[in-house]
Amino acid sequence: MTFVLRVEQARRSFGATAALQGLDLSLRRGEWLALLGPNGAGKTTLVRAIAGRVRLDGGSIELLGTRLDERGASHVRQRLGIVPQDIALYPSLTPRENLQAFGRFQGVVGAELRRRIVEALDWSGLAERADEPIRSFSGGMKRRLNIACAVLHKPEVLLLDEPTVGVDPQSRERIWEMLGELRKDGATLLLTTHQLDEAQQVCDRIVIVDHGKVVADGTLDELVGQTIGHQGHLTLQIDRPLEPGHPLLTRWQPAEDGRSLSGAVEDPAADLPAALKSLDDADRRVLGLRLEPPSLQAVFLHLTGRELRE
Amino acid sequence: MITTLLRIGWMQHKRDRMAQLLSLVLPLVFFSIFAVIFGGLGAPRAPRPHVAVVDEAHNAASARLIAALRAEKSLEVSTQGADGRPFDARSVRAMVADGTLSVAIVIPAGFEAAVLDPGRRRIAATVLADISDPMGPPMVSGLLQAAISRGLPDLLLRRDLTALEASAGIFTEAERQLLAGLSGRVEATAGSAKVLTGEPVKVVVEDVIGGRKKNPSIAYYAASTGVLFLLFTMSGSAGNLLDEESFGVLERLLSSKLTMSRLLIGRWIYNSLYGMVQVTLMFVWGSLLFKLDLWTPGHLLGFALMTLATATAASAFGLVLATACRTRGQLNGVSSIVVLTMSALGGSMFPRFLMPGWMQNVGLLTFNAWALDGYRKVFWYDTPPLALWPQLSVLLALGLGCLLLARRLARRWEIS
Numbered sequence: 001m002t003f004v005l006r007v008e009q010a011r012r013s014f015g016a017t018a019a020l021q022g023l024d025l026s027l028r029r030g031e032w033l034a035l036l037g038p039n040g041a042g043k044t045t046l047v048r049a050i051a052g053r054v055r056l057d058g059g060s061i062e063l064l065g066t067r068l069d070e071r072g073a074s075h076v077r078q079r080l081g082i083v084p085q086d087i088a089l090y091p092s093l094t095p096r097e098n099l100q101a102f103g104r105f106q107g108v109v110g111a112e113l114r115r116r117i118v119e120a121l122d123w124s125g126l127a128e129r130a131d132e133p134i135r136s137f138s139g140g141m142k143r144r145l146n147i148a149c150a151v152l153h154k155p156e157v158l159l160l161d162e163p164t165v166g167v168d169p170q171s172r173e174r175i176w177e178m179l180g181e182l183r184k185d186g187a188t189l190l191l192t193t194h195q196l197d198e199a200q201q202v203c204d205r206i207v208i209v210d211h212g213k214v215v216a217d218g219t220l221d222e223l224v225g226q227t228i229g230h231q232g233h234l235t236l237q238i239d240r241p242l243e244p245g246h247p248l249l250t251r252w253q254p255a256e257d258g259r260s261l262s263g264a265v266e267d268p269a270a271d272l273p274a275a276l277k278s279l280d281d282a283d284r285r286v287l288g289l290r291l292e293p294p295s296l297q298a299v300f301l302h303l304t305g306r307e308l309r310e
Numbered sequence: 311m312i313t314t315l316l317r318i319g320w321m322q323h324k325r326d327r328m329a330q331l332l333s334l335v336l337p338l339v340f341f342s343i344f345a346v347i348f349g350g351l352g353a354p355r356a357p358r359p360h361v362a363v364v365d366e367a368h369n370a371a372s373a374r375l376i377a378a379l380r381a382e383k384s385l386e387v388s389t390q391g392a393d394g395r396p397f398d399a400r401s402v403r404a405m406v407a408d409g410t411l412s413v414a415i416v417i418p419a420g421f422e423a424a425v426l427d428p429g430r431r432r433i434a435a436t437v438l439a440d441i442s443d444p445m446g447p448p449m450v451s452g453l454l455q456a457a458i459s460r461g462l463p464d465l466l467l468r469r470d471l472t473a474l475e476a477s478a479g480i481f482t483e484a485e486r487q488l489l490a491g492l493s494g495r496v497e498a499t500a501g502s503a504k505v506l507t508g509e510p511v512k513v514v515v516e517d518v519i520g521g522r523k524k525n526p527s528i529a530y531y532a533a534s535t536g537v538l539f540l541l542f543t544m545s546g547s548a549g550n551l552l553d554e555e556s557f558g559v560l561e562r563l564l565s566s567k568l569t570m571s572r573l574l575i576g577r578w579i580y581n582s583l584y585g586m587v588q589v590t591l592m593f594v595w596g597s598l599l600f601k602l603d604l605w606t607p608g609h610l611l612g613f614a615l616m617t618l619a620t621a622t623a624a625s626a627f628g629l630v631l632a633t634a635c636r637t638r639g640q641l642n643g644v645s646s647i648v649v650l651t652m653s654a655l656g657g658s659m660f661p662r663f664l665m666p667g668w669m670q671n672v673g674l675l676t677f678n679a680w681a682l683d684g685y686r687k688v689f690w691y692d693t694p695p696l697a698l699w700p701q702l703s704v705l706l707a708l709g710l711g712c713l714l715l716a717r718r719l720a721r722r723w724e725i726s
Binding site for chain 1: 557558559561562563564565566567568725726
């Protein structure tokens with residue numbers, strides 16, 4: 001199996017705060033990996049370490065077969081593209097001028113640069129406004145240009161840090177279409193995001209980090225199996241609270257006002273009719289019913305807890 | 311509601327240290343600088359010009375005048391150079407011409423005869439002046455007349471009696487004896503005599519340099535204004551680094567092939583070129599509208615060298631301010647304080663020769679002082695470009711030092 005990125009036992013502290021505490025991670029060629037974690041979990045430190053902006057206290061990072069702490073390893077970073085969370089563009093420049101600047105900083109010059117700029121403008125849907133300063137652009141347009149500037153040098157590995165934060169659903173869809181085109185070309189992608197639905201939909205594998213370590217790694221199915229199990233989650237709303245001692249109260253948790261019950265359902269086809277009959281027998285009317293499949297959100301909260309991280 | 315607004319205003323102001331510095335401390339700094347220069351610390355005090363005195367008369371009268379000049383507290387008088395040799399007219403003229411001195415007094419061989427000349431047609435003294443100093447020469451001329459009144463009252467009385475005798479007829483022997491006694495008593499008051507009103511003798515002020523200039527003081531104003539705004543522009547332009555940091559562009563740039571050293575060098579070169587354009591525009595404007603004498607080969611070359619050195623140094627200084635500050639707001643506040651203070655001390659707001667000696671020395675720590683001295687040499691004293699080496703060397707050294715310091719400070723943006 002070809003790994004394009006391997007992080008082994010990465011450790012880094014900032015004063016008394018340990019940002020990375022022996023984190024391991026690997027990324028295969030062509031794979032799309034979502035890196036999830038609450039605020040302060042160590043995601044940004046890891047991405048900055050891969051980008052060469054943070055030095056590790058211990059452990060190693062190997063990118064495309066080269067250890068990044070080796071002398072002369074900086075050339076391998078030219079095969080890496082980084083899409084920062086900030087709109088890291090010059091606001092007074094046009095899309096074309098921003099692309100020219102960041103292309104040159106990545107070593108693309110001359111006719112090749114001009115050709116790639118035309119492609120990038122087309123790809124990002126900004127060709128018609130290529131020569132207007134981006135100051136007045138919408139958040140979605142800036143985000144698309146932000147990504148275009150990072151891929152102009154055709155990187156083999158792309159790090160995306162919250163690429164769709166703060167944009168409307170249409171722009172988000174367009175961004176994922178753009179990234180989908182990169183996928184067809186075989187790009188490898190590491191995505192950090194808080195948009196769990198996006199991670200669930202677009203990525204092959206999910207890694208959840210917390211307190212500087214990987215706490216779960218696998219496909220959504222694997223993570224569900226490892227944590228909350230494959231059972232669905234049922235919520236039932238009823239007209240009146242059940243009498244104490246009713247058998248359903250031993251299976252499902254009542255809400256504070258007793259007018260709803262919720263809990264895990266192993267086999268909905270068998271469990272639901274029995275539950276509805278039991279409620280009917282108790283002369284309770286069912287006002288609503290919601291059955292949810294196992295979600296990444298539930299896995300995430302199961303692993304990282306509900307405590308606020310600020 | 312009003313009290314809530316007052317409370318919010320106070321809380322915001324209390325937490326903005328930079329606003330406090332700008333609104334409360336900076337005005338006090340400026341007031342103090344002006345007070346020291348023009349008012350002294352509590353007691354009125356005028357600048358004390360240094361005057362070289364050439365004695366070509368070498369007699370008792372000239373010696374008494376020099377003694378009277380030395381007794382004048384507002385003057386710093388010397389009659390010989392650092393080598394111990396007495397000044398002569400040629401050497402002091404050269405010193406005024408090259409800016410070493412702003413004023414010198416030549417007491418001619420016929421000094422006593424000129425003082426005694428009833429028609430006051432003979433020249434009793436010549437003041438050699440550099441009129442780019444607007445205060446020194448007039449002040450020295452006045453003090454010279456006062457010194458003659460105080461130091462030589464008997465000679466002035468004798469002259470006036472001679473004039474009286476010429477108009478009123480020959481004195482009798484008794485009158486002559488009475489006047490001789492009176493003259494002796496007057497001579498005894500030398501040094502403490504009351505100053506006569508008007509000008510007792512003929513003193514000529516000779517403008518050593520300005521006579522050949524089209525618009526003598528305009529180069530000073532072009533340079534002083536130019537350097538003041540150059541420093542503001544450079545710190546503002548260098549602040550783009552802080553903007554890049556806040557946009558996240560800096561992180562992106564440093565993740566590319568670009569290194570911090572290259573980034574700083576690039577900014578330094580661009581800002582230097584922009585600064586050169588800014589100063590050049592100021593001087594060209596001065597030449598077109600205010601007869602600034604820019605277009606002679608010597609002036610052009612000197613101007614080019616000074617502008618290159620000044621702009622590169624100011625550009626590097628701007629980078630130091632930007633790399634030392636954390637935010638654009640902080641940079642704006644700090645640069646206002648630093649640039650305005652440097653400009654006040656360095657001569658961009660009023661000439662340094664008006665300042666007390668210690669303040670002139672403090673001014674030498676600023677870019678403005680060295681830059682303005684250099685431009686003054688070029689446009690006022692017609693100094694050849696090679697003789698600008700002290701100013702050029704200091705500015706280039708300051709620029710290099712600032713560049714190295716900025717590189718050191720920029721390490722905080724590199725790998726953490």
